Structures are given as structure tokens and as C-alpha cells.
Amino acid sequence: MASSSASGAARTILHVDLDAFYCAVEEQRDRTLRGRAFAVGAKAQDRGVVASCSYPARRCGVRSAMAMSLAQRLCPHLIVVSPRHSHYRAVSAQVMELLRSFTPQLEQLSIDEAFLDVTQLVATNPTFAGGSLALEIQRRVFEELGLSCSLGVASNKMVAKIATDCGKATVTTGHSPQALCMVEPGQEAEFLAPLPVSALWGVGPKLEARLKDLGIETIGALSKWPERDLMRRFGRHGADLSQHARGIDKREIVTERESKSISSETTFVQDVEEWEGLHEALQEQAQSVAKELQEQKLQATTVKLKLRWSDFSFSTRQTTLLSSTDAAPVIEEAATALLTRLWVGAEPVRLLGVGVSGLSTVRQLGLFDDNTPREAATSEIHTPQVKPQTEAELHAREERQQRLREALALLEARFGSDVVHRGARPNEGTS
Ligand SMILES: [Mg+2]
Numbered sequence: 188m189a190s191s192s193a194s195g196a197a198r199t200i201l202h203v204d205l206d207a208f209y210c211a212v213e214e215q216r217d218r219t220l221r222g223r224a225f226a227v228g229a230k231a232q233d234r235g236v237v238a239s240c241s242y243p244a245r246r247c248g249v250r251s252a253m254a255m256s257l258a259q260r261l262c263p264h265l266i267v268v269s270p271r272h273s274h275y276r277a278v279s280a281q282v283m284e285l286l287r288s289f290t291p292q293l294e295q296l297s298i299d300e301a302f303l304d305v306t307q308l309v310a311t312n313p314t315f316a317g318g319s320l321a322l323e324i325q326r327r328v329f330e331e332l333g334l335s336c337s338l339g340v341a342s343n344k345m346v347a348k349i350a351t352d353c354g355k356a357t358v359t360t361g362h363s364p365q366a367l368c369m370v371e372p373g374q375e376a377e378f379l380a381p382l383p384v385s386a387l388w389g390v391g392p393k394l395e396a397r398l399k400d401l402g403i404e405t406i407g408a409l410s411k412w413p414e415r416d417l418m419r420r421f422g423r424h425g426a427d428l429s430q431h432a433r434g435i436d437k438r439e440i441v442t443e444r445e446s447k448s449i450s451s452e453t454t455f456v457q458d459v460e461e462w463e464g465l466h467e468a469l470q471e472q473a474q475s476v477a478k479e480l481q482e483q484k485l486q487a488t489t490v491k492l493k494l495r496w497s498d499f500s501f502s503t504r505q506t507t508l509l510s511s512t513d514a515a516p517v518i519e520e521a522a523t524a525l526l527t528r529l530w531v532g533a534e535p536v537r538l539l540g541v542g543v544s545g546l547s548t549v550r551q552l553g554l555f556d557d558n559t560p561r562e563a564a565t566s567e568i569h570t571p572q573v574k575p576q577t578e579a580e581l582h583a584r585e586e587r588q589q590r591l592r593e594a595l596a597l598l599e600a601r602f603g604s605d606v607v608h609r610g611a612r613p614n615e616g617t618s
Contacts, residue, residue, distance in 0.1 A: 197372035200440070201303040201321060202339040202347035203286060203328075204355070206363040208299035209239035211334050212278050213268050224249070225266035231256040238270055246361045281332055289324065294344075294440045302344050304440040321367050335363035341370040345436035349379065349386055375434025380407030387431050389424065397421075406432050449487070450542030451475040458497050458535035465530065465539055469522050472541035477515035480543065486511035487543035490518055492525035495538035504529050511547055518543060 205211065209227040214220045224244040229235030235255035247262035259265050279298045287293050292304035309315045315323070321338040328336050339350030347370075354366030370378045379386070384406055385395045397420075403409050409417075410432035417425035430436070451472035459465055469492075480487060491505040504525040512518065522541045530536065 196306075197342040198304060198306045199309045200341055200344055200347045201305055201324070202341075202344070202351045203301050203303065203324065204337050204339075204351045205282065205299035205328075206335040206337055206355075206365065207239055207241055208279075208334070209270060209275055210241045210268075211363070212271075212275055214241075215333055220266065220268070223266060224262050224264060225268055226255065226258055227268045227270050228255050229269070230267055231259055235267070242361050242363060246359075278332070278334075282328060282334065282336075285327060285331060286324070289320070292440050292442065294442060296348075302347065302440055318367055318369055321369070325365060325367065329365075335365045337364050337366040337368075339368050339370075342372045342375065343434075343436035344438055344440070345388055345431055346370050346375045346378065346434055348388075349382070352386070353382070376407075376410055376432075379432065379434050380405060380410065382406050384409055384432075387428070389427065389431075394421075444485075444546050444548075446544075447546055448491075448542050448544035449476055449479050449483075449485075449546070450491070450493075450540055452493070452538060452540030454495075454538045455536065458537055459539075460533055460535045462530075462532070465526060465536060466523065468539050469526060469541060470519055472539070473519035473522055474515045476541055476543055477513055477518055480513035480546075484548060485546045486513045486548075487518075488512075488545035488547075489543060490521040490525070491540075491542040491544065492522050492529060493538070493540040493542065494526075494529055494536050497535040497537055499537070502529050507545070511545070 210220075210225065213225070213227060220241070222243060224241060224247060226237045226240040226244055226249060228238040231254070237249060237251055237253045237255055237258050239251060240249045240258070244258070244262055244265060247265075249258045249262050249265065255267060259267075275298060282299070283293065283295055283301060286301055286303060290303055290305055290308050292307075294302040296302060305315070305320060309320060312320075318340065321340055325336060325338065328334050337351050337355050339347040339352075339354060341347040341350050350368040350370050351366070354368030355364045358364035358366055382405065383395075384390050384398050384403060385392075387406060387409075390398070398404070398409065401412070403412060409428065412429070412432075414426060414429035417429050419425070421428060453468045453472065455464075455468075459468075487508075488511045489505055489507050491503060493501060493503045495501050506521050506525060508517070508521060518541065
């Protein structure tokens, strides 16, 4: 009954993995490949490696990442198909678009894999309960794009991905597995226990060998090992290991928008050694970044500054704003504060760049419900959670909040992030 999530209700995460993706796309192009042993990759004489192999080829022992020469020894009739990567990317984009039609809470892991956080979707659609949503996704990917996929369903990303792998591994018919493996909340540790430690994220051959020296071969054995001892042996990684072995993984879905950044850089014709020259470039860049944010109707919470020195080495610093912004003065002020920390004077600079990340759409923003990290801010400046009635009220509220965000961001850029905590009011420091 206990869920893996210590912070409230269990999530529902789907991991979607297309079955032998490159091969499936090649079979659409050439139907005679269906049911035959073939591999996508460069030819053996070109020191090729298997990028993807059909299920009949897998039955002969052919695997991804295997040298093509070995694959051909294992499977003498293996057909070798040259990869068409741009085509795979185009088909992948179609798949991701279809998946996004279920929820925008999507994290693309690779060309043929994605996580979906469907907690809300399942909670609000009784017809999607149990494995129904996963089956619906499988059906639509197959009917609309002619591709077969496997899914794992669990309360977190790690267990969902391992569930997919387990589901696939149990199908040995020589056909696409179209597997579906569900792990109920509370069953994570039990599900993982019999698996080898190498099934966990971050456990490569080296770590696997060290754990084996301790007599730990299964995830179950690892879960029973004292966490303190793992931390002593493996540092911070030890704590993760212990949690993961118990089926706990708190990582959130990272959507493309969240991982995206916008930046502007200038490489100087001649190295710049004066503050004025650097600051002028910084101002222009802050304006160009703000303009792009506004055009894309986005706001950012993180401002970064990058400097390349005359010996080509880099330094970067970043700061998280108290509230998101798309305003040039706020970005400029934050970047200037970073510049004063990074550049102590007279050191020649080759390149300067201002960037922003932690992006979110303007309209979705409430005042502090988006990604304001500090509780101090909410306790100091309280906005009543009353829903505005009319479009005009909504607009006025939006404007008020925008001004407040800018004021807070300016304050932070000037005085550091804990200024609000010390009790300053947002209109101080901006006048
Ligand atoms: Mg795959």
C-alpha cells in the first residue's frame, strides 16, 4: 500500500519504446523485409555496427551495437540495410506528435523512446484506468503510423523503463513484442528485487563488479544493504543506488520546453579588456534574448552568462530569478551581476554570451504557482487565490503579477536571492 513517493499521491508514468524502430521503418519502405533477418547499419567492410536488427535476426543472436561482421557470422543470411537517419527522425517526430496529443507532459529520451506523465490524464478519464491508456497508445501508434511499440507503466520513470525492458525480454517469438508491463504503486521494490543490479540506471560494468565483490548481485540484495555503507563506499551515488534499489525515483518529466534555452553570443573581433565594451555587448544580448522570449511568448527563470577567455577556456555562471521574466532590463541586470562576479577586470575576453533557460509559457503563469522555488517569497507576498471573473480582470491581474515579477527579479539581481526573505517589499529597490 505504501507508495514510492514520499511527497503525496503516486504518479502514473508511461515509458514508450518503439519495437526495433529503424527496422520497422525500413519494413514500411520495403515490405519484402518483413519476417526476414535483417539489420540496419553500415556494412561489415566499413567496420559497421548494428544500429537496429529485426526480431528474426535477434533469434540468431544478433544484437544492437554488435559489430556487423560478427552479426553476419552469427546469421549468414543477414540482410544489411543502410541507415536513413533523416527519415527516422521525421518518423520519430510523427510518433512524438501523436504521443503529445495524449499529454504535453512528455520527455523524449531518444529517437524512439519517451516518458509520459499521465497522472492527470488517468485521474480525470476513468476509461484510461488500469492499462487502458497504454493499450490505446499502442493501438493508435500502430493504426496511424504502422509501428509497434512496447510500454512500461509505473509510479516513476526508472521503474517504468525497466518494466518496458522486462516486458520486451519475455517475448521471444521472433515477432515485435508489443509488450505491456505494469507495476502497481507499492510493488516497485518487489518487482525489481529478482533483477540483476545492472538493470538499474547508472550501474555500469565497473560498479556492477564492485557490488559483486560485496556479494550483491540482485537489486533485492542491494535494497537490503545499509544505505549508510553504500554512501561511505560510493559517495552521493550510494544514496541514489539505495533509493533506486528500493524502487524510489523522484525525478520529474523534463519536457522539451523546460530543457530548452535561448541565448545570444558575441565573439569579439579583438579581445575586449574594458568593462564598457563587455557591458555594451551584454546589453545587446539581453535585449535580443528578451525579444526572442517575447516573440515565442515564453518566460525564463534562469539567466546564464558565458565568457571565453583569450586562451579559449570558458567560464559560466548562472542565477535563478525569483520569478520568471521576459523583460530585457531584468535579464540585463541579472547578467550584469554575474559579469561583476566572473570578470574581475583587465582580463581579455574573446566571447561573451547571455542565455536563459527554465522556460514556461506566459499565459500559464500564476504568480507563484509555476516554478518559484523559494517558500520565503510566498510567505512574504501573498496573493489571494480568487479566480478573476472577467477577461478584463484577468488581464489586470496578469499585468499586476507581471510588474511584481519584474520587481522581484530586479531586487534579486541587485541584492541576491534572499532579499525578500529579509523582509523587503517589492516596490523598494525598483524606484
Ligand atoms: Mg526501441
